[in-house]
Amino acid sequence: MKSLVVFDLDGTLALSKSAIDPEMSTLLTALFAVVRVAIISGGAFPQFQTQVLARLPQHDHFDKLSLLPTCGTRFYRYTDDWRLLYAENLSDEQKQKITAALHAALDATGFRPKKTWGELIEDRESQITYSALGQEAPLDEKKKWDPDFAKRKKIKALLGVSLPDFSVALGGATSIDVTLPGIDKAYGIGKLRDVLGIATGDMIYVGDALFPGGNDEPARRTGAICIQVRDPDESKRVIEAIIACSEDSPT
Secondary structure, three states: OOOEEEEOOEOOOEOOOOOOOHHHHHHHHHHHOOOEEEEEOOOOHHHHHHHOHHHOOOOHHHHHEEEEHHHHOEEEEEOOOEEEEEEOOOOHHHHHHHHHHHHHHHHHHOOOOOOOOOOOEEEOOOOEEEEOOOOOOOHHHHHHHOOOOHHHHHHHHHHHHHOOOOEEEEEOOOEEEEEOOOOOHHHHHHHHHHHHOOOHHHEEEEEOOOOOOEOOHHHHHOOOEEEEOOOHHHHHHHHHHHHHHHHHOOO
């Protein structure tokens, strides 16, 4: 039995920018009782509050939960409230460089959408996130735009040339996340190791984007056991299996 289970959020615990459903809330609550849990996502902390925390019962197990928004560039732990332990923020100059490179890549690929919902490029302080159809796009539209990641892989290839000193990863349904070099989900897992004192070999990582170029892929190089899932329903079955294994473990 492992000591920590780390989850991606969008596409893993919930649909893109949607709240966890009642079944997932129940399963996570049960999971807190047997193991520590962490969530690392490209989303900013307010998304964690809306998508996860607001749907969990307020109980004593929040001290078993660690939250790492913006791909691990920030780390929150709960005492009497959620406290920020660190933030690897981008400078104004770096933000401007990333934003300009994103616009240039969109112009070069011709992937600017005709219709958008909200801003395409969001400053999350420690991460710049490009959402192809806008931050508020309907899930059905997002699913149709780039289901095989082909469009975003072309954009990412151009960013690899224009932003060689930054980490660029694909995640969610339409997103590209840009952070400081070396600041990715592997970095966040390393912080979990250091802060919680848990060896990475005692961690399980669950995500839907563990493929090459996906924003979960860096977890593969940490030594954690990695489990690729298709969607939240498959994640639920993984959680059920972990709980069952815990119940079957000798005390």
